[in-house]
Each structure stands twice: as structure tokens, then as C-alpha cells.
Amino acid sequence: MRTFDCRSSTTTPVGVVDVVRWEQFGLGELLPFQAMWYSVPPGESSPRDQHPEVELSVVVSGTAHVEAGGVVTEVATGSAFLFDSCEPHVVHNHADQPLMVFSAYWTNRPDRLANVA
């Protein structure tokens, strides 16, 4: 068993967002996805992002307001959200407490790129 600490791992700033990339854990190809935690400070938003990878995110602290397709959706602690490939998105933290998200992302085979919006 291995454990991974979201608070003591190496963090990379991406704008106002702090990112803990799982590449630092040296898991090679054991996971069928890449992973990260990211933190959005109170009152801030993640940079607008768009990428070929499908991305599944789980809120582990705080509440996310997730903007995609012109709609903002509230996602509570513990719940999850899924971006389709190339779907533009922004994650807002409207609260006065930190927002932390765990994300797994992967490039899907073309035949699996169903529209999940």
C-alpha cells in the first residue's frame, strides 16, 4: 500500500492555482490516467482550460462552481464532475474557504469519445 499526501507534496503554481502533479510519485504506467490535486484560493478561479484529455474531478475540500458550456454548476464536497475531450472549463471558488479538487485525466480512444455533456 502506498499513500499520497495532498498537503506535503510538491506544488506547482499555475496562475493563482496550486497544482500537485502525480508524476512526482513515480508510478509509471501503473495508473491508466494522469492525476493531480489542485487548489483554488477563496474568491479566485482557475485559468480557463481546454485539452484533448477527458477529465474526471472529485471535490475533496470546499465547494466548486464549475463553468462549462455557458452554465455554472455547483458541485459540493465529495461529488464529481466530468469534462469531455476539448470541453472548455473554468473552476470558481466562490466561498471563503479553500477549494481542493482531485482530478484524473486521460486520452480516450476515438471510439470512446462519446459526448458526455
Add this chain to the structure above:
Amino acid sequence: MRTFDCRSSTTTPVGVVDVVRWEQFGLGELLPFQAMWYSVPPGESSPRDQHPEVELSVVVSGTAHVEAGGVVTEVATGSAFLFDSCEPHVVHNHADQPLMVFSAYWTNRPDRLANVA
């Protein structure tokens, strides 16, 4: 974008543990893993489990005391733990608040079955 609510989804009891299996969301093969949330009530433990799938878990509420290889390791909210294929494990909730865990699990190719213990 799709969202998945850990609290309003269909729950299956497994002993004292409540499990929310992601099969109910009909994602087909979009995800390269299977997924679930599970909740361990205060003072309780998950059934002892062992399976061929590698399993990555993220604590989304409470604190886990994870037993594997004869060692119990505390894992705080937000942090993660990874079981190798066929590694026996039990997850204890020693606290007086609910413990909820998000888990992704998958069968790895034989050449990826590195020992991650």
C-alpha cells in the same frame, strides 16, 4: 459536462458500508476504470477485501485508518491510498464523523503489475 452527486445516488449496502457504484451513471467505457464512493460509519470498518484490481482511493470526508500488510496508516481528508493487485485491505473509521472515500479500480496489464507496496 456531467456531474455526479455522492449523496443522492443509488446506494448498495455491503455489510455496514454503503457503496455508490458508478455503473449506475451509464458511462460505458468512457472511463478507463470502474469507480465508486463508499461510506464507513463512525466506529466501523469495511469488510476485509482483496481483488485482482489495482485500487486508488481518495478520502473525501473524514479520516481513514487503512490496514494493509499488517500496518495501519492514517490518511487525512483529501489524501489518497493505492492498493496493489490482490493486496488484502480493511478501511477503519475511528472517528465520530462519517468517512467517505472515492475509489477508482482497474485490472492492469500484467507488465504493469509493479509492486507498489
